[in-house]
Amino acid sequence: MNLKDRLEELKQNSLAEIKAASDTNKVNDIRVHVLGKKGPITEVLRGMRDLPAEERPKVGSFANKVRDELTEAIANRRDELEIAKTAAKLEKEKIDVSLPGVPVKQGQPHVLSQVLDQIEKLFLGMGYQVVDGPEVEEEHYNFEMLNLPKDHPARDMQDTFYITNSILMRTQTSPVQARTMEKHDFSKGPLKMISPGKVYRRDTDDATHSHQFHQVEGLVIDKHISMADLKGTLQQLVKTLFGEEREIRMRPSYFPFTEPSAEVDVSCFKCGGKGCAVCKYTGWIETLGAGMVHPNVLKMAGIDPEVYGGFAFGLGPDRFAMLQYGVNDIREFYLNDVRFLEQFSQKG
Amino acid sequence: MKVSKQWLNDYVAVDDLDAAALANKIELSTVEIDDVTRLEEGQKKIVVGHVNSLVPHPNSDHLKVCQVEVGADEPYQIVCGAPNIQSGQNVIVALPSSWIAGHNKIKKSKMRGEVSMGMICSLQEIGFSDSVVPKKYADGIYVLPADAVPGESIFPYLGMDEDILDVDITPNRADLLSMRGVAHEIAALYNRKVTLPQPELVEASETQISDYLAAKAPKDLAPTYLMRIIKDVTVADSPLWLQKRLWNAGVRPVNNVVDVTNYILMDYGQPLHSFDYDKLATKEIVVRLANEGEELTTLDGEKRVLSASDIVITNGEKPVALAGTMGGANTQIDDASQTVALEAAVFDGHRIRKTARKEKLHSEASTRFERGINVATVRAALDDAAQMIANLGGGQVVSGVAGQELADQSAKEVEVSLDKINHVLGTSLQATEVSQIFTQLGFTATEEAGKFTVQVPVRRWDIDIDADLIEEVARLYGYDKLPATLPAGQATPGQYTAKQKAIRDTRKLLESAGLDQAISYSLTTPQKAQRFAMEPAAQTDLDFPMSSDHTTLRMNLLSGLLDDLSYNSARKVSDVALYEQGRVFFRDEDNDRPREVEHVAGALTGLFHEVTWHDGKRPVDFYLTKGIVTFLLSSLGITTGLRFEATAKHEEMHPGRTADIYLNDELLGFIGEIHPSLAKEYKLKRTYVFELDLSKVIAAPKNEVVYQEISKYPTITRDIALAVPAEITNQQILNSVWANSGKHLVDVRLFDYYQGEHLAQGFKSLAYTLVYQDKDATLKDDEVTAEFEKVVTALQTELEVTVR
Numbered sequence A: 001m002n003l004k005d006r007l008e009e010l011k012q013n014s015l016a017e018i019k020a021a022s023d024t025n026k027v028n029d030i031r032v033h034v035l036g037k038k039g040p041i042t043e044v045l046r047g048m049r050d051l052p053a054e055e056r057p058k059v060g061s062f063a064n065k066v067r068d069e070l071t072e073a074i075a076n077r078r079d080e081l082e083i084a085k086t087a088a089k090l091e092k093e094k095i096d097v098s099l100p101g102v103p104v105k106q107g108q109p110h111v112l113s114q115v116l117d118q119i120e121k122l123f124l125g126m127g128y129q130v131v132d133g134p135e136v137e138e139e140h141y142n143f144e145m146l147n148l149p150k151d152h153p154a155r156d157m158q159d160t161f162y163i164t165n166s167i168l169m170r171t172q173t174s175p176v177q178a179r180t181m182e183k184h185d186f187s188k189g190p191l192k193m194i195s196p197g198k199v200y201r202r203d204t205d206d207a208t209h210s211h212q213f214h215q216v217e218g219l220v221i222d223k224h225i226s227m228a229d230l231k232g233t234l235q236q237l238v239k240t241l242f243g244e245e246r247e248i249r250m251r252p253s254y255f256p257f258t259e260p261s262a263e264v265d266v267s268c269f270k271c272g273g274k275g276c277a278v279c280k281y282t283g284w285i286e287t288l289g290a291g292m293v294h295p296n297v298l299k300m301a302g303i304d305p306e307v308y309g310g311f312a313f314g315l316g317p318d319r320f321a322m323l324q325y326g327v328n329d330i331r332e333f334y335l336n337d338v339r340f341l342e343q344f345s346q347k348g
Numbered sequence B: 001m002k003v004s005k006q007w008l009n010d011y012v013a014v015d016d017l018d019a020a021a022l023a024n025k026i027e028l029s030t031v032e033i034d035d036v037t038r039l040e041e042g043q044k045k046i047v048v049g050h051v052n053s054l055v056p057h058p059n060s061d062h063l064k065v066c067q068v069e070v071g072a073d074e075p076y077q078i079v080c081g082a083p084n085i086q087s088g089q090n091v092i093v094a095l096p097s098s099w100i101a102g103h104n105k106i107k108k109s110k111m112r113g114e115v116s117m118g119m120i121c122s123l124q125e126i127g128f129s130d131s132v133v134p135k136k137y138a139d140g141i142y143v144l145p146a147d148a149v150p151g152e153s154i155f156p157y158l159g160m161d162e163d164i165l166d167v168d169i170t171p172n173r174a175d176l177l178s179m180r181g182v183a184h185e186i187a188a189l190y191n192r193k194v195t196l197p198q199p200e201l202v203e204a205s206e207t208q209i210s211d212y213l214a215a216k217a218p219k220d221l222a223p224t225y226l227m228r229i230i231k232d233v234t235v236a237d238s239p240l241w242l243q244k245r246l247w248n249a250g251v252r253p254v255n256n257v258v259d260v261t262n263y264i265l266m267d268y269g270q271p272l273h274s275f276d277y278d279k280l281a282t283k284e285i286v287v288r289l290a291n292e293g294e295e296l297t298t299l300d301g302e303k304r305v306l307s308a309s310d311i312v313i314t315n316g317e318k319p320v321a322l323a324g325t326m327g328g329a330n331t332q333i334d335d336a337s338q339t340v341a342l343e344a345a346v347f348d349g350h351r352i353r354k355t356a357r358k359e360k361l362h363s364e365a366s367t368r369f370e371r372g373i374n375v376a377t378v379r380a381a382l383d384d385a386a387q388m389i390a391n392l393g394g395g396q397v398v399s400g401v402a403g404q405e406l407a408d409q410s411a412k413e414v415e416v417s418l419d420k421i422n423h424v425l426g427t428s429l430q431a432t433e434v435s436q437i438f439t440q441l442g443f444t445a446t447e448e449a450g451k452f453t454v455q456v457p458v459r460r461w462d463i464d465i466d467a468d469l470i471e472e473v474a475r476l477y478g479y480d481k482l483p484a485t486l487p488a489g490q491a492t493p494g495q496y497t498a499k500q501k502a503i504r505d506t507r508k509l510l511e512s513a514g515l516d517q518a519i520s521y522s523l524t525t526p527q528k529a530q531r532f533a534m535e536p537a538a539q540t541d542l543d544f545p546m547s548s549d550h551t552t553l554r555m556n557l558l559s560g561l562l563d564d565l566s567y568n569s570a571r572k573v574s575d576v577a578l579y580e581q582g583r584v585f586f587r588d589e590d591n592d593r594p595r596e597v598e599h600v601a602g603a604l605t606g607l608f609h610e611v612t613w614h615d616g617k618r619p620v621d622f623y624l625t626k627g628i629v630t631f632l633l634s635s636l637g638i639t640t641g642l643r644f645e646a647t648a649k650h651e652e653m654h655p656g657r658t659a660d661i662y663l664n665d666e667l668l669g670f671i672g673e674i675h676p677s678l679a680k681e682y683k684l685k686r687t688y689v690f691e692l693d694l695s696k697v698i699a700a701p702k703n704e705v706v707y708q709e710i711s712k713y714p715t716i717t718r719d720i721a722l723a724v725p726a727e728i729t730n731q732q733i734l735n736s737v738w739a740n741s742g743k744h745l746v747d748v749r750l751f752d753y754y755q756g757e758h759l760a761q762g763f764k765s766l767a768y769t770l771v772y773q774d775k776d777a778t779l780k781d782d783e784v785t786a787e788f789e790k791v792v793t794a795l796q797t798e799l800e801v802t803v804r
């Protein structure tokens, strides 16, 4: 058998062995055995010196070719085996993806906070400041400064918790506005504010009354503020809170600190205005009170009503949340049953 | 105010208007309408019946078998149990298959063997409220006048076919507390004409008021005080037309004198009071302030002890009435009264309000005095009433009026410019449109160069200034027609203050740590208010609380949270983690107003996590709670200088499981387990709480974020396990480690804590990893070993611990 035939035979045998190898160790053994320094190819190459000079290059290049082919076959086989091994391992690691995920413990903001946050976000975006004020107020700011002098019949509208003759639990958040108006420097620009917070009324708690509830009152004072601006602003508010397709309706009303005053209804978000139990079959739901700031209120705060004017509005987040979610007992908000609290998973 | 559309139609044409449309117009232009009702609604086949005869029911001791003429061919036999039924009466009959109030169907039936073709009804049975049924028919059937025609429908007869609008009047629009006021308003809304009947008074010229009495009233108490005498009156029932008007207005008919005063009250809005002249005992009426402690028995039988702010009507000697609120029992009209002294006045509203509040005597009359009455129609109302009493009671009006009419009745002049109107409303109204509105309102207005001068009649006493006129224009023009714009003008930045932002961050952080937000009541009991005191302060109490559960302002948030936990636990919700952010109220002894301090608190009980297939259950404990507090504070920028110091001084807290939280030397709050006895009081399992003074947290200097390059040199660690005497704390060990370590120690981590078996009695095992690093070079092992050995030696000598 000449060298070339030997090499050919060697190649065929080795390829068969490589193909049959069942793990990478065996493949490695074959590599060492066939391609190693003491391997058959080396041996064949060593035998070349007995060949005539003109045949040497031919056989030499054939031998190199065989070596390359075998080297590649070995590498391929090794890759094949590696892939199969990994696949087998991953197969063993298979899990049941339908098992439930590990719960993430996440607390809920109170539904009233959610309503307040929504309102605050809207008005901050429109350039209003959020102003806080005391919950224990002076009668002067809670009533007098808001055009509600002592013995005014409208004081009957708000039963008040007094602490002393002149100190009381605020019945509205508008005293914050009175305090802010007094301090505002109009040379620095208009006053645009909302005052959110807790308010208190001397009421017996039942499904629709609570001695503690929340209010947000808004106030804008500038040189050119109209009732049309009030209407546009409240339209924005109502659309933000109750949906883009909601409309508002304003009706005359009475508040001592505004003139003209308006009650503001929103088209029913349950029935869209056709009439249902929520809107008492009127298509409208009473949502807030508003009006143009009474000249007396401006005067008392040291603002010239001939130059400046503005609008004010007030709304109750408790009532909003009750309407929005169909909560029919206001006490739920203050009893904090976690099954109640955790129903209002926050949007946005 | 209940307004009958039929009565209203006497003054302004509304016949062509549907009641619902009228109500809607009033709502959109004036005030709210609570309800539109018609008493006949849902009822049918109820007619006048004449009781021809009746015999006792053979099988009953109280029922009667009546033969009743109902306009049919034959009389109907009807069984009736009313005690006041008599032969010859005209009565209300619900025929077979009729419907009466409350969705009740009446059928032909047999009552104890006798056929009954329907039912003879009381007023209540056909829908009348108890409060308007005449007293003598309160417990029986109603008896109709003799001229009632059997078989005719009862509805028009009793005024049950009238539309009644229940108008919810705002405090400023007291002018609408009268039919005449409502008529003016409707006329303005629809641009229609008002026709008000004027009294036609006939005075008996042979007698003069001065023969009877003189009346005196100081102007400040009663700017108008008038009195008339009606003589030879026979007190009797009022005619049905008057009774109808009254009960449709929600007033109970009594007798022809009282009914007239009530009718005039509803018609003019003018309160009147009738005295039995003969019981006055003197010939003078003096209005004055009561003497402190003076007594008067009012006609409800109450003996009232008066105070010096009450206005009283006296006979010159002693009080005979409490002005504007209630008459005296001793001068009351009764069935035998013959001479009526009729008072029409304007009293100081503030005083009336005060008296009404003090004596709890709010009435239709006092409400009107408080909110104002039309001072221009006092005399007309008095004359009208006097003549009506004379007519209905067969008497005569004595010539002349006692007293004085000093209240200013002149129109008020108010100016407003067209510019101002359009500026405030955002409209572009023309002068003619505005003029038209003033005309509709019945105001006389002149316009010159865009300036209106408006004469406002005294019947609209709510209008004082230009803003009031602007409202009139706006509501008659229509709020719905106003454009909708947004404020233009200088832009202003809208952003939270740093404090507001920190408060909102605090809420979000605690929510992300797994706590639900609670909002509890700020008003609580004195005991709960005082608990968990973080600073010495006086409590703030309500002067006149509504309920004993809410008398005092909270001085901590935890009491509220424990109430919440308790509420949950009573409802079988035992795993609860809540936080609250809100104000507490600390009062300084010499101050009426408390300081309002922002706090934040948390309360956890039961399991923080339920057991899952993946993890075991996680009951709440001190360290979980401490982790939350540490997370909160570090997220708010507080890390260095934070210290938890064991304390047993909080009596509401477990003495061995509570720590005060300090930032350097400032007390921020506390954390721990509530005392078992408190847990028992609230029926709670082990409960862990914390409360922090959030305003101190917000004010505290924050750790600045300082960027440090991450060292490229490796760290080397050494572990050490220690057997430690039980009373030695982790903090003591850490203090010792840090005090004795060299410059390369960068971190110490507790990785194991153990108490129990394999340890000597009174010992526990703590194991730490100490982390070493040189940020400028690769640390050598022997450098670390040297530093570590020093720490170990110090621990053993300083703290009597042994290395395990």
Ligand SMILES: [Zn+2]
Binding pocket: A268, A269, A270, A271, A272, A273, A274, A275, A276, A277, A278, A279, A280, A281, A283, A284
């Ligand atoms: Zn609806």
